[in-house]
Amino acid sequence: MSAATGDPRRAGLAAVSLAQALRALRRGRLAMTAALDAVPHLGLAASPDSLPEEPALTGTLLVEAALAAAACGDAAAAGDLTERAARLATAHDERHHRDHDGIGFGPTTVELARALIAMRLGDHSQAVAIHQRATSDDAWHLLPAEHRAAHLIDITRAHLDLGDPHAAGRALAAADAIAPAETRIRPAARTALTAVLRAGFPAADVTRLAATVGLT
Structure with missing residues (x-):
């Protein structure tokens, strides 16, 4: 500045x-x-x-x-x-x-x-x-792709607080398809992904994303 x-x-x-x-x-x-x-x-x-x-x-x-x-x-x-x-x-x-x-x-x-x-x-x-x-x-x-992916990651908090981990998982998978670096580097994405996994029965694309970032 x-x-x-x-x-x-x-x-x-x-x-x-x-x-x-x-x-x-x-x-x-x-x-x-x-x-x-x-x-x-x-x-x-x-x-x-x-x-x-x-x-x-x-x-x-x-x-x-x-x-x-x-x-x-x-x-x-x-x-x-x-x-x-x-x-x-x-x-x-x-x-x-x-x-x-x-x-x-x-x-x-x-x-x-x-x-x-x-x-x-x-x-x-x-x-x-x-x-x-x-x-x-x-x-x-x-x-911009990064803007869209970042927004999808951020909105997962609302889905999770409403008790809808499947919607949160879909948002994370969509974000990863748009701009992978956002979901694979941002701590907020990792936190949200962990919450989705803990909720149980994640979709296949969410499971793949978890494996990619080292969460099992």
Whole structure:
């Protein structure tokens, strides 16, 4: 971020990574601050003359801030930030917001964030309902593979908390088919896979995945 001083786009990209790292460390407030501090430098106003990556990056930062707010239990801030991101997303075509830095932003991105926010705030039924609606849209397949796989891994927590290990297993198998590195390296995937195995009678593809990552 220091190296990106004077370059709002590069600073914004660095802020996305910083916010994600802070969320992983359970520092939700700091993550929210890191994401929001970068937003004013990019500008929220959408215009025909604005670069396509600016609204995408701004929206991504708002989504990161909303997820960070949910991580520290601030439902009001999470809702407000999600709505800001949603308003920005409706002004732009999702297909035009995937750039060379791998940023994908649009209505589907916001809906996926809504699902994770609902899950982190304890409403697992709502989380699964939003997830199912968002992933049935054609725009879901336009998102970067790593984004889709990471979301599928994250949503397993909602399936497991609802007592549906088979749905959690299907999500993990789907994530592995999309981006194997996500399921085979991320600790969250290993934790979820262990829970699915302990529930008993996993599907064949889940059993194969468990063998691949060294879980038996």
